[in-house]
Amino acid sequence: MSKKIRKIGVMTSGGDAPGMNAAIRAVVRACAYYHTECVGFYRGFQGMIEGDYVTLNARSVRNIITYGGTMLQSARSKEFRTREGRAKAAEKLKEAEVDAMILIGGDGTFKGGLALSEEHGVPCIGVPGTIDNDIAGTNYTIGYDTALNTVVEAIDKIRDTASSHNRLFFVEVMGRDAGFIALNSGIGAGAEEILIPEEDLGLERLLNSLERSRRSGKTSSIVVVSEGDKIGKNVFELAEYVKENLPYYDAKVTVLGHIQRGGRPTCFDRVLASRLCVKAVELLMDGKRDMMVGIINNEIKATGIREALQTEHKVNKDLLRISDILST
Amino acid sequence: MSKKIRKIGVMTSGGDAPGMNAAIRAVVRACAYYHTECVGFYRGFQGMIEGDYVTLNARSVRNIITYGGTMLQSARSKEFRTREGRAKAAEKLKEAEVDAMILIGGDGTFKGGLALSEEHGVPCIGVPGTIDNDIAGTNYTIGYDTALNTVVEAIDKIRDTASSHNRLFFVEVMGRDAGFIALNSGIGAGAEEILIPEEDLGLERLLNSLERSRRSGKTSSIVVVSEGDKIGKNVFELAEYVKENLPYYDAKVTVLGHIQRGGRPTCFDRVLASRLCVKAVELLMDGKRDMMVGIINNEIKATGIREALQTEHKVNKDLLRISDILST
Amino acid sequence: MSKKIRKIGVMTSGGDAPGMNAAIRAVVRACAYYHTECVGFYRGFQGMIEGDYVTLNARSVRNIITYGGTMLQSARSKEFRTREGRAKAAEKLKEAEVDAMILIGGDGTFKGGLALSEEHGVPCIGVPGTIDNDIAGTNYTIGYDTALNTVVEAIDKIRDTASSHNRLFFVEVMGRDAGFIALNSGIGAGAEEILIPEEDLGLERLLNSLERSRRSGKTSSIVVVSEGDKIGKNVFELAEYVKENLPYYDAKVTVLGHIQRGGRPTCFDRVLASRLCVKAVELLMDGKRDMMVGIINNEIKATGIREALQTEHKVNKDLLRISDILST
Amino acid sequence: MSKKIRKIGVMTSGGDAPGMNAAIRAVVRACAYYHTECVGFYRGFQGMIEGDYVTLNARSVRNIITYGGTMLQSARSKEFRTREGRAKAAEKLKEAEVDAMILIGGDGTFKGGLALSEEHGVPCIGVPGTIDNDIAGTNYTIGYDTALNTVVEAIDKIRDTASSHNRLFFVEVMGRDAGFIALNSGIGAGAEEILIPEEDLGLERLLNSLERSRRSGKTSSIVVVSEGDKIGKNVFELAEYVKENLPYYDAKVTVLGHIQRGGRPTCFDRVLASRLCVKAVELLMDGKRDMMVGIINNEIKATGIREALQTEHKVNKDLLRISDILST
Incomplete structure (x- = not known):
C-alpha cells in the first residue's frame, strides 16, 4: 500500500x-x-x-x-x-x-x-x-496553443508588409524535431508553403510551387519553415537558393525565435x-x-x-x- | 445516383x-x-x-x-x-x-x-x-475559441482595476442557453464564482462563497455570469442583492456584450x-x-x-x- | 533653505x-x-x-x-x-x-x-x-494612451459584428466631464458620430446625420458616446430614441465600462x-x-x-x- | 495665382x-x-x-x-x-x-x-x-507609435522566457540611422542597456554594466540594439563578445525584423x-x-x-x- x-x-x-x-x-x-x-x-x-x-x-x-x-x-x-x-x-x-x-x-x-x-x-x-x-x-x-497564436499574430504582421511590397518571406518557427507549430500556424496564417522536419518535400517542389503562385498572380508569399526542416538547408540558405533560382522574388527571412516561448x-x-x-x-x-x-x-x-x-x-x-x- | x-x-x-x-x-x-x-x-x-x-x-x-x-x-x-x-x-x-x-x-x-x-x-x-x-x-x-480569449482578455483588464480597488465585479458573458463561454472563460480568468444556465447553485451559496473568500483575505473577486443564468436575477439585480447582503463589498457590473462576437x-x-x-x-x-x-x-x-x-x-x-x- | x-x-x-x-x-x-x-x-x-x-x-x-x-x-x-x-x-x-x-x-x-x-x-x-x-x-x-487603445480595439471588434449585420451601435466610453477619450477613440475607430460633454450637438443633428449616412449607402454605423454627454439622455435612452425615429436601424448599446482602466x-x-x-x-x-x-x-x-x-x-x-x- | x-x-x-x-x-x-x-x-x-x-x-x-x-x-x-x-x-x-x-x-x-x-x-x-x-x-x-508597441510587446514576451531561465537577451530593433525606436522601446520594455547609432558608449561600458547588474543580483537582462548601432559589431558578434568576456551569461539573440512594420x-x-x-x-x-x-x-x-x-x-x-x- x-x-x-x-x-x-x-x-x-x-x-x-x-x-x-x-x-x-x-x-x-x-x-x-x-x-x-x-x-x-x-x-x-x-x-x-x-x-x-x-x-x-x-x-x-x-x-x-x-x-x-x-x-x-x-x-x-x-x-x-x-x-x-x-x-x-x-x-x-x-x-x-x-x-x-x-x-x-x-x-x-x-x-x-x-x-x-x-x-x-x-x-x-x-x-x-x-x-x-x-x-x-x-x-x-x-x-502550444499560445505559441501558435504568437506565431500567427507575427505572420499576420509580416503579411501586412509582404503584401505592401510584393515580397516573399521565409519565417522560421520553433520545432526542431516536430512540425506541429509550423503546420498549424502555417495553416492559420494562410502560408503558401510549409516545411516540416517530418517530410522532405524537396527544393524542386518548393520552386515549382512558388513559380506557379506567381504565374497565378500572387505577388507576395509566406513560407513557414520549422527550425529543424529536413530540406538540408537552414532558412537563410533556403532564401538565397530561391533568390538565385527565382530572381524576380525579393526574398526576406524572419526568425521568430524566443518570442514564441513568452506571452500571456x-x-x-x-x-x-x-x-x-x-x-x-x-x-x-x-x-x-x-x-x-x-x-x-x-x-x-x-x-x-x-x-x-x-x-x-x-x-x-x-x-x-x-x-x-x-x-x- | x-x-x-x-x-x-x-x-x-x-x-x-x-x-x-x-x-x-x-x-x-x-x-x-x-x-x-x-x-x-x-x-x-x-x-x-x-x-x-x-x-x-x-x-x-x-x-x-x-x-x-x-x-x-x-x-x-x-x-x-x-x-x-x-x-x-x-x-x-x-x-x-x-x-x-x-x-x-x-x-x-x-x-x-x-x-x-x-x-x-x-x-x-x-x-x-x-x-x-x-x-x-x-x-x-x-x-468559440476566439470568444473565450476575448472574454479572458477583458476580465484580465477588469482584474487589474478590481485588485487595485478591492472590488467585486460581476461580468456578464454571452450564452443564453449554454454555459460553455462562462465556464471556460471563468476558469481561464481565474474567476471566484461562475454562474451558468445549466445549474442553479442558489443565491445562498454565492453569498457564502463570497463571505468565505473575504474572510480568507481576498479583497477583490470576479464573478462570471452567463447572460441566461438560472439564478432568477439579471446581473444588475444580482449585484444589488449582494451589495445589500454583504455591504462591505463595492460591487460593480460589466456586460461584455458584442465585443465577444468580433476580433481576429x-x-x-x-x-x-x-x-x-x-x-x-x-x-x-x-x-x-x-x-x-x-x-x-x-x-x-x-x-x-x-x-x-x-x-x-x-x-x-x-x-x-x-x-x-x-x-x- | x-x-x-x-x-x-x-x-x-x-x-x-x-x-x-x-x-x-x-x-x-x-x-x-x-x-x-x-x-x-x-x-x-x-x-x-x-x-x-x-x-x-x-x-x-x-x-x-x-x-x-x-x-x-x-x-x-x-x-x-x-x-x-x-x-x-x-x-x-x-x-x-x-x-x-x-x-x-x-x-x-x-x-x-x-x-x-x-x-x-x-x-x-x-x-x-x-x-x-x-x-x-x-x-x-x-x-490615457492605453485607455484609447483599449477602446479602439473594442470598437474594432464591435465593427466586425456591426458590418456583418448592418447594425447601428452606440458605444459608451469613460469621461464624465471631459470628452478626450470619446473624441480621440472615436476618430481612431472611425466612428460615424461622437458625442462629448463639452458640446451639445442636439438630437436633431444626430438623426439627420444617421439618415444621411444611410442614404449614402452605409449600412452599419458606430456612435461613440461619452458617459457624461450633454445631450440629456443616457446611452440606452439615446438608442431607444433613435430606434423610434429611424425604425430601419437595429440599434444596439455597448457600455465598455471598467475594461478601460486595465490592461498592460x-x-x-x-x-x-x-x-x-x-x-x-x-x-x-x-x-x-x-x-x-x-x-x-x-x-x-x-x-x-x-x-x-x-x-x-x-x-x-x-x-x-x-x-x-x-x-x- | x-x-x-x-x-x-x-x-x-x-x-x-x-x-x-x-x-x-x-x-x-x-x-x-x-x-x-x-x-x-x-x-x-x-x-x-x-x-x-x-x-x-x-x-x-x-x-x-x-x-x-x-x-x-x-x-x-x-x-x-x-x-x-x-x-x-x-x-x-x-x-x-x-x-x-x-x-x-x-x-x-x-x-x-x-x-x-x-x-x-x-x-x-x-x-x-x-x-x-x-x-x-x-x-x-x-x-512610429505602432512600431514601438510591437517592439515592447515582443520584448515583454522575451522577458518572460529570460526571467524563467536567467538569460541575457540581445534584441535587435529597426533604425539604421536613428535610435528613436531603440531608445523609446528600450525604456518602455525596461531594458537594462540600449545601444543606438547616435552614441557609441563602448564595449567596455557594456561589460561593466552587465557585470554590475549581475553582482546586484539580477539574473536576467535585456539589451536593446539598434540595427545601425555604432559599437562596431553586429548583434550576433556582440553576443559572442559578451559570452567570451562574461562566461556566466547564457547570451541569446533575437532580431525582430519585419514584424515591426506590420500590425493594426x-x-x-x-x-x-x-x-x-x-x-x-x-x-x-x-x-x-x-x-x-x-x-x-x-x-x-x-x-x-x-x-x-x-x-x-x-x-x-x-x-x-x-x-x-x-x-x-
Whole structure:
C-alpha cells in the first residue's frame, strides 16, 4: 500500500512555456483544497539537487494565471543526469519531507521523474508543458496553443508588409524535431508553403510551387519553415537558393525565435493547465505514481509515463494536404 | 445516383462569429482545387431569397483569413421560415445554377438547410459557426475559441482595476442557453464564482462563497455570469442583492456584450474553419448531403444534421468542480 | 533653505490607470539612483492615515512596468477630506520619517497634496495619472494612451459584428466631464458620430446625420458616446430614441465600462510615466515642492500645482470637425 | 495665382508603416468633403511612371483605418531617380488630369516630390509616414507609435522566457540611422542597456554594466540594439563578445525584423494620420505647395519640405540618462 501523501513538490523543467504559471497555481490550489502541503522547487531538477524550494499556499499564486514564463524558473541540469545527482536530489526531497513530485515539462523532464521514482521510490506525476506539442498521451501540451497564436499574430504582421511590397518571406518557427507549430500556424496564417522536419518535400517542389503562385498572380508569399526542416538547408540558405533560382522574388527571412516561448497564456492553455494539474494532484492522493496526465478527446486521462515515452506523438500529415488545397 | 456538383453556394447565417471568413475562404479555395464553381450568398437565407450573390474565386478571399466578421454578412430571415420563402430561395438557387449549399452557422441555420433539402432537394452541408459552442456533433464550433480569449482578455483588464480597488465585479458573458463561454472563460480568468444556465447553485451559496473568500483575505473577486443564468436575477439585480447582503463589498457590473462576437480569429479557429470547410466541399463532391462536419478527438467527422439537431451538446459540469477547487 | 530629503513616499490615488506601476517603478529606481530611501503607501491617502506602507527598493519593482493596475492599490478617502484626517496622515508621515511625497493621480489627489503641504509642511509633487486626460499642465496623463487603445480595439471588434449585420451601435466610453477619450477613440475607430460633454450637438443633428449616412449607402454605423454627454439622455435612452425615429436601424448599446482602466500599458504610457517620475524625484532633490510634472511639446516640464488646478485642460474641438470630414 | 485643384493624387512610398491606410482614407474622405476628385497611385513613384492608378471614393476606403500595410502598396523606384523617369511620371499625371499630389512616406519620398514640383510644376504635399521617426518638422511620424508597441510587446514576451531561465537577451530593433525606436522601446520594455547609432558608449561600458547588474543580483537582462548601432559589431558578434568576456551569461539573440512594420495601427497613429491628411488636402485647396505636414506640441503645422529636409530630427539623448537611472 502506498504511503499517505502529506506534502507534494512541484517544479517546472526544460524549455519554459506559457501556462506553466497556471499549472503551478492549479497544483498549489488543489493541494490546499485537499489539505496537503505544497512546496515549489526552483529551476527544475537543479533546484531539487540544491534543496532550493519555497512553501506555496493559495495566496502565493495569486493572479499568476495571467502571466507567461514560470515563477519557479526552469533550467536543464547536467548533474541530475548522473546517478549521484539524482541521489542528492532524493536526499533533499527527504529532508524537505516531500512525499511526491509533480513535474511540469517535456520528455526529458518525464525521464528524470521516472529515474527518480525507480531509483529512489519517489512517486512522480508528469504534466506535459512545452510549446512543441511533441509528447504522446495528450492531444495538446500546455503552451502550444499560445505559441501558435504568437506565431500567427507575427505572420499576420509580416503579411501586412509582404503584401505592401510584393515580397516573399521565409519565417522560421520553433520545432526542431516536430512540425506541429509550423503546420498549424502555417495553416492559420494562410502560408503558401510549409516545411516540416517530418517530410522532405524537396527544393524542386518548393520552386515549382512558388513559380506557379506567381504565374497565378500572387505577388507576395509566406513560407513557414520549422527550425529543424529536413530540406538540408537552414532558412537563410533556403532564401538565397530561391533568390538565385527565382530572381524576380525579393526574398526576406524572419526568425521568430524566443518570442514564441513568452506571452500571456491563451484561455485554452489556462484551462488545460488547470484541469491537468487538479488531476495530477488527485492521482497522487489516490496513490497513483509514474503516470502522466493528458487531454484526449476533451477528457483528462492518465497514461503510464513509460508507455508515453515509448510512443511518438505524430503530426497529422493530412494537414499538409489541407495547406496545399488552401494555398491554391 | 446523385447529380454531379458543378457549382457550390456558401453563406453565413445567424449570429456572426470570428473565423467565418476563414471558413468562406476554405470553401472557395477547396472549390477551386476541385475545379468547382463557387458563389457566395449575402446575408444568409435572406440573400438567397433575394438572389443576392457574388461569384467567388481564390483571389476574392485573399487575406480574409485574418479578419473577424463575415464578408458575406449574416442575418436572420423571417421570410425563410415560411414555406413560400423557402420555395423562392430554391427558385433563386436554380436560376443561379447552384447545385449544393454549404451553410455556416448554428442550429437555426442547420434546420433551414434541412428544410431546403427535404422540400426542394438541395444537397446541404452544415458547418458549425457560432461563438456559443452549443451544437452537437463537434467538440468545438468556429468562433468559440476566439470568444473565450476575448472574454479572458477583458476580465484580465477588469482584474487589474478590481485588485487595485478591492472590488467585486460581476461580468456578464454571452450564452443564453449554454454555459460553455462562462465556464471556460471563468476558469481561464481565474474567476471566484461562475454562474451558468445549466445549474442553479442558489443565491445562498454565492453569498457564502463570497463571505468565505473575504474572510480568507481576498479583497477583490470576479464573478462570471452567463447572460441566461438560472439564478432568477439579471446581473444588475444580482449585484444589488449582494451589495445589500454583504455591504462591505463595492460591487460593480460589466456586460461584455458584442465585443465577444468580433476580433481576429485565433489560430485554433482558423485551422478548425479550414479543416471543416475542406471536408464540407469534399463531402459534396462525394455525393453526400444533409450532414454537418465537426471535430471530434482532433479528427474531422461528418454527422447527419438530423441526428445532430436531436442531440444536446452538454457542458462538462466537472469544470464547475475544477473552478471550485481553484478558487480555494 | 529646504530640508535635505532622505526618504520619499509614493502613493497612487483616485481611479487607477495603466502605467501607474511604471510610475511607481520609476520613483523607486530614481530614489535608489540618488541614494534616497523610498516607501510606498497603500490605498492612497487612506493608507497614509493608517500608516500602512512598505519599504521599496529596486528589486521590489522588478518587471512591474508591464502590468496594469497599481501594486500600491488605490482608494478614495473620506477621512482625508477632513482636517483631522490630514493631521493624522501628517503624523504618520512623521513617524515613518518621510520627508516628501510623490502623489500619482488626478485633480483630487493634487488638491489633497496641496492641503498636506500647506497645513503640515510636507513637500509634495503631483504626477498626472488618470485615463481621463483632464489635467492642465500636461498634454497627456499616464494611462490615457492605453485607455484609447483599449477602446479602439473594442470598437474594432464591435465593427466586425456591426458590418456583418448592418447594425447601428452606440458605444459608451469613460469621461464624465471631459470628452478626450470619446473624441480621440472615436476618430481612431472611425466612428460615424461622437458625442462629448463639452458640446451639445442636439438630437436633431444626430438623426439627420444617421439618415444621411444611410442614404449614402452605409449600412452599419458606430456612435461613440461619452458617459457624461450633454445631450440629456443616457446611452440606452439615446438608442431607444433613435430606434423610434429611424425604425430601419437595429440599434444596439455597448457600455465598455471598467475594461478601460486595465490592461498592460502602452509604450507611450510607460515612457511617459518613467520620464515624469524621474523628474518628480529630481524636483524634490532640488528642494522644489507643490509642483506637478507634465509633458509639453515632448519635453518634461514642472508647473505649480495651484496654477494647474486653476486651469482647465480643454479638448481640441477641431477634432470634431476632423471627425465630421472623415465620416463623409 | 495657383490653378484650382480639381483632382488630387495620393500614394505611399518607401518602407511601409502602420497607419498608411488610415492616411489614405483621410485623404480620400477629405477630398470627398471638399468635392475634389481623388485617385490613388499604386507602388509609389513606380505606379506613377506606369500610370497605374485607381479612382478612390468614400466607399473605397471603408474599414481600412484598422488595417496595417498600405492598400496602394509601396515600392522604391530606380527609374524615378532619373530625370527621364520623372518626366514620364509627370506626363502620366497630366494624362490622368491630376492637379496635385499627396505623398505619404519618408525623406526619399519628400525629395522625389520636390523634384516633381520643381521640374514639372506639380504641387506636392508630404505626409511623414515611416516607423523610424527620423523626419524633421514633426514630433511623430505615422507608424512610429505602432512600431514601438510591437517592439515592447515582443520584448515583454522575451522577458518572460529570460526571467524563467536567467538569460541575457540581445534584441535587435529597426533604425539604421536613428535610435528613436531603440531608445523609446528600450525604456518602455525596461531594458537594462540600449545601444543606438547616435552614441557609441563602448564595449567596455557594456561589460561593466552587465557585470554590475549581475553582482546586484539580477539574473536576467535585456539589451536593446539598434540595427545601425555604432559599437562596431553586429548583434550576433556582440553576443559572442559578451559570452567570451562574461562566461556566466547564457547570451541569446533575437532580431525582430519585419514584424515591426506590420500590425493594426494604434489609436495614436490613426488619429495622427487622420489629422495630418485632412490638413494636407486643405493646404492644397488653399493653393499651398511643397510643404510637409507635421504634429508639433499636439498641433498640426505645415513646414516647407526643403527646410524639413535640411534639418535633422534628433533623438532626445536625455532618454539615455533616464534609461541609466531606471536600470539601477
